[in-house]
Every structure is written in C-alpha cells, then in structure tokens.
Amino acid sequence: MTRQIAFLDLPAQQARLKGSIQKRVDAVMAHCRFVLGPEVQELEQRLAEFGGAKHAIGVSSGTDALLMVLMGEEIGPGDAVFLPAFTYTATAEVVLLLGGTPVFVDVDPQTFQISLESLKERLEAVRQAGELEPRVVIGVDLFGQPAPWDELKAWTAQQDLTLVADCAQSFGATYHGRRLGHEAKATTLSFFPSKPLGGYGDGGAILTDDDDLAALYHSLRTHGEGRTRYEVERIGINGRLDTLQAAVLLAKLDVFGDELKRRDAIASAYDAAMPEGIVPPVRVANSESAWAIYTILLSDAGKRDSLQAFLKDAGVPTAIYYPKPLHRQPAYAPHHDGASLPVAEGLGARVLALPIHPELTDDDVSYIIAALNRWAGEQA
Numbered sequence: 001m002t003r004q005i006a007f008l009d010l011p012a013q014q015a016r017l018k019g020s021i022q023k024r025v026d027a028v029m030a031h032c033r034f035v036l037g038p039e040v041q042e043l044e045q046r047l048a049e050f051g052g053a054k055h056a057i058g059v060s061s062g063t064d065a066l067l068m069v070l071m072g073e074e075i076g077p078g079d080a081v082f083l084p085a086f087t088y089t090a091t092a093e094v095v096l097l098l099g100g101t102p103v104f105v106d107v108d109p110q111t112f113q114i115s116l117e118s119l120k121e122r123l124e125a126v127r128q129a130g131e132l133e134p135r136v137v138i139g140v141d142l143f144g145q146p147a148p149w150d151e152l153k154a155w156t157a158q159q160d161l162t163l164v165a166d167c168a169q170s171f172g173a174t175y176h177g178r179r180l181g182h183e184a185k186a187t188t189l190s191f192f193p194s195k196p197l198g199g200y201g202d203g204g205a206i207l208t209d210d211d212d213l214a215a216l217y218h219s220l221r222t223h224g225e226g227r228t229r230y231e232v233e234r235i236g237i238n239g240r241l242d243t244l245q246a247a248v249l250l251a252k253l254d255v256f257g258d259e260l261k262r263r264d265a266i267a268s269a270y271d272a273a274m275p276e277g278i279v280p281p282v283r284v285a286n287s288e289s290a291w292a293i294y295t296i297l298l299s300d301a302g303k304r305d306s307l308q309a310f311l312k313d314a315g316v317p318t319a320i321y322y323p324k325p326l327h328r329q330p331a332y333a334p335h336h337d338g339a340s341l342p343v344a345e346g347l348g349a350r351v352l353a354l355p356i357h358p359e360l361t362d363d364d365v366s367y368i369i370a371a372l373n374r375w376a377g378e379q380a
C-alpha cells in the first residue's frame with residue numbers, strides 16, 4: 001500500500017503538544033505584554049542553559065541574529081567575511097546588507113562542512129589582492145552537524161580573525177559531549193518552523209558568554225537604545241523576539257530533548273539500512289547531530305533525479321539543499337572573485353534530503369527504507 005509521508009509534520013506535532021502550547025499562549029493573551037513579555041526572558045534563560053552559554057538574547061529571526069552580530073563587529077565596506085559557499089542564503093546576505101564582502105569558501109566533500117584548507121587558500125588570496133581587510137569567519141553547522149570548531153578556533157585565533165557560529169540548523173547538537181552554543185564569540189539560532197526547534201513564525205536568538213556583547217545585542221535589537229528607552233546610542237534595528245513566539249518555544253523546549261533522540265534514532269535506522277549506491281551522511285567525529293536535515297549523496301545527477309522521482313511516486317517527499325552554491329547565484333556572483341570552489345559546485349546535483357521529523361513512525365521509516373531498497377534493486 002502506498003502511503004503519503006510528510007516531509008515536515010507540524011499538524012501532528014501540534015496535536016501532540018496542543019495542551020501545553022495553548023496554556024502558554026493563553027497566558028500571553030491574559031497579560032498582553034506582546035513585546036518583550038516575561039516569556040521572552042524565561043525562554044532566554046532556558047536557551048542559555050540548554051546551549052551552555054552565559055547569555056541568550058531572543059531576536060526576530062536567525063537572519064537578524066547574524067545581522068546584529070555583524071553590526072556588533074562593525075562590518076562595513078572594505079571588510080571580508082569568510083563563509084561556506086554551500087549554505088542557506090541568509091549567512092551571506094547579511095554581509096552585503098552591511099556593505100561588506102562575502103568571501104565564499106569551499107566545503108569538505110564528505111561532511112559538507114566548511115573546509116579549513118579552502119579557508120586558508122581564500123584568506124591568502126584576499127591578502128594577496130590587498131583590497132579587503134579580513135575580519136570575520138562564519139562557521140555554519142550544516143544540516144545539524146558541527147563545523148570543525150576545534151580547527152576553526154585555533155586557526156582564527158592565530159590569524160586574528162573573529163569567529164561567529166551560525167547554529168541555525170544545529171541547536172541541540174553536541175560536540176565533544178557538550179551542546180553547541182559556545183564555540184564562537186557569538187552563536188546565532190533560528191526558530192523558523194522547519195528548524196529542529198521551530199516556532200509558529202519567525203524567531204531567533206544570539207548566544208554569547210561575553211557580558212559586554214550581550215548588552216550590545218540587547219541594545220541593537222531595540223533600535224540601539226541606551227540606558228533609557230529614548231536614548232539612542234547607536235544604529236540598531238527592530239530585532240526582538242515576539243512574546244507569543246517565546247511562549248510557543250517554551251512549550252516546545254520541554255520536549256526538545258526527546259525529539260532530538262527520536263531524530264537520531266531515525267538517522268541510525270536509515271544509516272543501517274542504506275543500500276549500496278547511496279551514501280548516508282558521513283558523521284562528524286566526536287559529535288551528535290541535531291538532524292535538521294538528513295542528506296544522502298548519489299553518484300551523479302541522473303541517479304539523484306531518478307531516486308527523487310521514484311520516491312515521489314512512492315509517496316515519500318524529498319528536498320534538495322542546496323541546488324546551487326551561493327557564489328553561483330545571480331545575487332552573489334557579481335561579488336565573487338571568480339575562484340572555483342569545486343566541491344560546493346558539484347554537490348548540488350548529487351544531494352537529496354529524506355524526511356527526518358520526530359513524528360515519523362517506525363512504520364513510516366521502514367516504508368521509506370523499503371522504497372530506497374526497491375529503487376536500488378532496480379539499478380542493479
């Protein structure tokens with residue numbers, strides 16, 4: 001029997017959590033403090049605890065979190081910000097919004113995380129050209145697995161570069177047994193509904209251990225306010241997290257640990273049953289993924305497209321993250337120096353993401369595995 005699997009099942013998650021979410025939302029409706037109400041601070045405390053950081057600042061989105069962190073670094077014209085070419089557009093757009101220049105870096109062919117070797121080459125090229133000042137490296141924990149933080153920390157310190165962590169896909173993941181959230185000067189989170197910890201709209205947070213930076217981010221998210229509300233100390237934005245989003249996220253955070261375990265169990269089931277010809281995600285050493293995305297790798301575009309069509313017919317939706325690397329996108333190509341980034345350029349044709357949300361039943365997972373094996377059987 002053909003079933004229809006959901007790629008993301010927010011209605012099922014809502015049915016499971018309805019009572020606790022409703023209670024939280026009703027409390028906000030009763031006190032009516034819709035902007036920076038008490039739930040925001042409660043969530044900030046819980047996020048800081050969960051991520052092992054001293055401070056968490058609730059903000060309007062993961063994109064705004066990155067924007068404010070780069071505003072805090074005073075990124076502007078003439079500044080180079082290094083980031084992987086194989087990531088979501090938000091990581092790069094904030095650099096250009098501030099007048100800085102994104103310098104795209106290639107990724108590791110196995111883990112898809114930023115390549116330190118390419119990063120070294122790209123820094124050397126920027127230094128040789130002599131037009132930009134190298135300032136910041138944004139490490140992205142792609143698909144929920146950690147970037148090579150040990151290497152990034154050591155190397156950026158040596159090169160006098162500031163390290164920022166885009167943790168939009170990886171909140172909840174661990175690295176050397178500790179949750180991600182304090183590998184860089186500042187860590188940004190996203191609560192977009194499809195992220196592992198998703199709200200009912202846009203939202204995000206910034207984590208940091210630095211007291212002065214935390215104060216700066218509080219100011220930036222409220223129009224650059226000073227010690228009093230109508231003292232404008234700097235240029236900021238309207239970058240606050242809504243109270244209603246914080247309320248929903250508090251209810252979701254209660255079950256987040258269990259959901260992460262469920263995602264990991266599904267990933268292990270997929271890994272164990274993956275037929276020949278399909279490469280399961282290569283795990284980053286000393287880590288547990290948050291499994292925002294479970295990405296398999298095919299040998300070429302023809303195979304990938306064939307598997308995607310086969311799964312679609314079987315009622316199994318899939319997605320392609322990301323079909324085109326950023327430096328090849330029309331918006332970014334004019335800002336790219338023309339360097340070839342062969343891994344990032346090749347991955348888009350070969351990757352395929354399978355459903356991995358916590359509402360998948362064991363039967364659903366077996367059904368998806370059976371479909372993968374039927375396709376592989378036909379290829380043999």
Ligand SMILES: *Cc1c(COP(=O)(O)O)cnc(C)c1O
Pocket residue numbers: 061062063064087088090091140166168169189190191192202203204
């Ligand atoms: C989702 C995402 C963002 C942006 O988060 P929003 O909350 O949607 O603004 C930034 N970086 C990465 C890697 C993401 O996946």
